[in-house]
Amino acid sequence: MKKKDPKALHIQKGVVSPSSINPNLSKKRWKRKQRSVEEYVKGIKEGNRVVLSQAITLIESQRSSHQELAEQIIEQCLPFAVPSIRIGITGTPGVGKSTFIEAFGQEIVNQGHKLAVLAIDPSSQVNQGSILGDKTRMQELSVHPSVFIRPSPAGDSLGGVARKTRESIALCEAAGYDVILVETVGVGQSEVAVHSMVDFFLLLLLPNSGDELQGIKRGIMEMADLIAINKADGNALNSAKIARKQCANALHLFPPKTSGWIAQSKICSALTKVGIPEIWESIQQYNQQTTQNGYYESHRAAQAEYWLHESIVYQLKERFFKHPHIQEKLHEIEGQVKEGSLSPFKGSELLLKLFFDK
Numbered sequence: 001m002k003k004k005d006p007k008a009l010h011i012q013k014g015v016v017s018p019s020s021i022n023p024n025l026s027k028k029r030w031k032r033k034q035r036s037v038e039e040y041v042k043g044i045k046e047g048n049r050v051v052l053s054q055a056i057t058l059i060e061s062q063r064s065s066h067q068e069l070a071e072q073i074i075e076q077c078l079p080f081a082v083p084s085i086r087i088g089i090t091g092t093p094g095v096g097k098s099t100f101i102e103a104f105g106q107e108i109v110n111q112g113h114k115l116a117v118l119a120i121d122p123s124s125q126v127n128q129g130s131i132l133g134d135k136t137r138m139q140e141l142s143v144h145p146s147v148f149i150r151p152s153p154a155g156d157s158l159g160g161v162a163r164k165t166r167e168s169i170a171l172c173e174a175a176g177y178d179v180i181l182v183e184t185v186g187v188g189q190s191e192v193a194v195h196s197m198v199d200f201f202l203l204l205l206l207p208n209s210g211d212e213l214q215g216i217k218r219g220i221m222e223m224a225d226l227i228a229i230n231k232a233d234g235n236a237l238n239s240a241k242i243a244r245k246q247c248a249n250a251l252h253l254f255p256p257k258t259s260g261w262i263a264q265s266k267i268c269s270a271l272t273k274v275g276i277p278e279i280w281e282s283i284q285q286y287n288q289q290t291t292q293n294g295y296y297e298s299h300r301a302a303q304a305e306y307w308l309h310e311s312i313v314y315q316l317k318e319r320f321f322k323h324p325h326i327q328e329k330l331h332e333i334e335g336q337v338k339e340g341s342l343s344p345f346k347g348s349e350l351l352l353k354l355f356f357d358k
């Protein structure tokens with residue numbers, strides 16, 4: 001007797017069967033219906049985090065249709081931005097930034113604020129944005145209903161990454177986030193970019209500061225409104241106190257800030273939370289002082305002007321390299337410049353003429 005086939009469905013010989021019931025199923029892209037600008041703006045204004053997230057994805061997209069949409073959303077959201085304090089946080093990897101933000105963020109939301117944590121990490125295309133602003137690094141904070149955390153956008157240039165973060169700030173403020181933290185890693189130019197978009201700049205250092213101040217460049221120290229020596233706990237407490245004193249001395253040597261604020265140095269422990277409320281208090285004092293003396297407003301105006309210029313340069317560059325006539329001619333000119341038959345200056349002049357005349 002023939003053995004019974006245990007499978008319910010069996011393929012009969014001679015019948016051509018498809019490899020799956022619906023071979024097109026895997027190919028089918030589950031496209032989300034594209035929201036209209038109005039729907040995005042409405043969602044953001046209502047504080048809908050999903051909509052906010054999707055709008056930021058448009059900002060980060062390389063597609064020009066997405067970018068156009070993002071621009072319109074930003075434009076319409078700008079009038080609805082809540083008054084905010086934007087805080088930049090920097091420090092070398094391992095100093096405790098994410099642990100600090102977890103503790104500091106709790107302090108902020110416990111006082112009824114809405115907190116957005118954004119990041120600028122120009123290396124994020126290499127590390128897939130996992131270094132900074134990663135949700136898994138701030139586990140408690142990331143599930144808090146008043147907190148929005150977004151990892152660093154990927155990008156091929158610091159300028160591009162910074163621009164996207166700045167635009168994201170605008171949307172977060174329209175969504176009601178009144179405290180914005182912008183985190184960056186303290187190893188390069190990214191602090192300058194962060195500094196150009198925040199009101200207050202916080203530098204985290206380790207207790208063993210030493211003479212070289214952990215390789216932190218003088219310029220970065222000079223930008224700081226507050227230096228916090230983190231990990232001031234256990235055996236490190238004493239060395240943290242010494243480091244704080246060293247920082248205070250170093251800060252003394254810098255010229256006074258135009259904000260009128262005298263930079264401070266403090267100790268804290270992100271782990272035990274000692275010193276964290278004091279840092280938030282300092283920032284509030286700063287906010288009050290600079291609002292009263294007019295610096296807050298003039299500084300934001302100067303930053304807006306800076307970003308206008310940045311945006312002009314960025315857009316000109318984009319349009320230039322995407323221009324069909326330039327694309328057609330660029331390779332040839334590059335070749336001539338490389339072989340020395342044309343100077344780079346003359347070459348650029350030819351291309352610019354082509355760009356502006358056509």
Ligand code: GDP
Binds near residue numbers: 091095
């Ligand atoms: P990041 O790379 O700057 O974001 O640093 P992390 O927040 O990931 O912290 C690096 C390590 O330092 C982790 O093992 C933390 O637990 C530890 N750490 C962070 N803050 C403190 C602190 O205040 N005290 C102590 N003892 N350890 C801390």
